[in-house]
Amino acid sequence: MRMIANRSPQSSIEVVVVVLPESSIMSFASVLDPMRAANRVAGHEVFRWRLLSADGQAVMLTCGVPIAVDGSFTLPVVGDLLLIIGGFNLHRHAGKRFLATLQECARHFDIVAGVESGCWLLGRSGLINGRKATAHWEELEDFSQAFPELEVIGDRFVIDGKYWTSGGASPTFDMMLHLVAERLGPALALDVASIFVYDQMHGPTDVQPFVSLGRIEARDPELAAAIRLMERTLERPMTVAALARRLSVSQRKLETLFAKGLSTSPGAYYLRLRLQVAHRLVRDTGIPMRDIALRCGFDSLSAFSRAYRREYRTSALKMRSARGAGVTPDASDKG
Template sequence: MPTHAPLVPPGAAYYPVQSAGDTRSYAFLLVPGFTLLAFSSAVEPLRIANQLSQKPLYRWRVLSEGGRPVASSSGITVAADEALGPLDRETDLMVCAGNIPSAAAGSAVVATVQRHHRFGGTVGGICTGAFALAHAGVLEDRRFTLHWENQPGFLEDFPRLVPTSNRFESAGRTLTCGGGAASTDMMLSLIARDHGADFAAMVSDMCLRTVLAGAAPEQRSSLAALMRSRSPALIAVVKLMNEHLEDTLSLEELSDAAGCSRRHVERLFKATVGETPNGFYRGLRLDRGRNLLSTTDMTLLEVATACGFNSVSHFSKCFKARFGTVPTRFSHRSRSPSRMARA
């Protein structure tokens, strides 16, 4: 593949880098429905690093199958520089995907990842790009992550591969992140590795980020923050509910584990979330079902079972009550790619 000259744009801010070393190369492989926010959040720190240092620290190019433009999840199309093909081993290959995991599992994409990793290159997955890495067989015995929304569906496809809840992971020659702003976190960590924490902090400031990568490693806010609750018992019960969506626990079991009475748990839920514990628990299970229907090819029976329902009819009735539509109309297999895109 041809080599592109690094972009070193002018800028008012300046931060000297004494020993720049060789220019590091990145290739961003876009698949249909990729998340534009995650892609741009990965590229911009590289551009800012070059701009701040006024040196060609990084170069990047965009790849796609056939070299064709690729539509993002927002409908905005991005042109590719090149078609898929062999890369030199010094180039880091990053698969940029979105809320259609199957797009990252195409044979040409998976073969490109396999080939590059086999010949010593680093491969990465942005947002749901980890699906490509999993199909390529490079995630065995490695820490990795992907967007939290798509982790349940990923686990159904790859039950032996368990992603972390962290915003990004760096494990040898594999890099993964949850997408969105986590792409910036991951690239800041790589810039810090290459040119030091002080320089990475300046890049972070240019991104208007006041916290460097690593200070808030998890993708999602804590349960306490989400629920605006300081009750350890309530937080413990909700955590248990999330851990037992398929093998559901009774309210007595939940209360015992939290070290309080059933009546106390009921009062906590009413006062804090305005629901009964069972109603809240059912909502969590139905939300998981909605996720699995929209991101996997699981049958309705499989989804109902994975969400702790004893029958499809009961699951369907509860699903319609919560979401206003029957689950068959929400199925991944009955929805077009444009409707599957993440907002």
């Protein structure tokens, strides 16, 4: 095995990408396309990759697109960089045999990375015990509780020795650009980013935001600061007056900022943000409804239920049961 940092400029980095069913096409593309673009910009095959699945069969992504693979994730598998891309329902797609294979294969790679829910597989395998790691911001608290031996931090991606973890599709793109910069230099990494018109490269210690503000942060920093404050206080939401005081602006100015920038009021946006987080927890986790209500700043389950129904036109319980059955709940259902 050749150490990535010490190889000759013309040699290829051997990459193995293991993709599990119900993964995100965005995360999948964020892994592959930066490598493809780096090969194009460099003018030779810097990265050479193979796609594997747990059983060697094509993998169906969450968007319904099947991904053909080159083989199954079985021993022996060796290379320089091993990337595990995971999504929903890991317990269905990666059992004890998968974890045993991961434990053994990790010994033969210079870098082992968990992408999206792939970080959970690194945690379950024990490979990152005692290390720093991250997960998608929706799952950070659950990830930390599931693996108390880890130092879980909310950065976009985390590098601790040979183990890398990323918190979502965009952070994975940043992580791959970081790899390109390390291997080929920052100038070429900028060229790769430019191919995708990606004009803000993030470092590993940049914090994962709940809301992607885009150009709002530069165009209207006061509005951006208000949204970031709302993100930090979801469990204990503040009054609009208290928000204004913390931001050192008048309540009237705060209301004007939201009216001009987002065509809504601060209170309405704050409530919507809390419900969006709650909605993801309802759909994608088994966390009890009462705990979701508390996490999202509702002082009672009944208050949460009323607000959820007003926003999504169905009950949180029916949304969860429908998602579990793989169907879309009927928004007109009044039950």
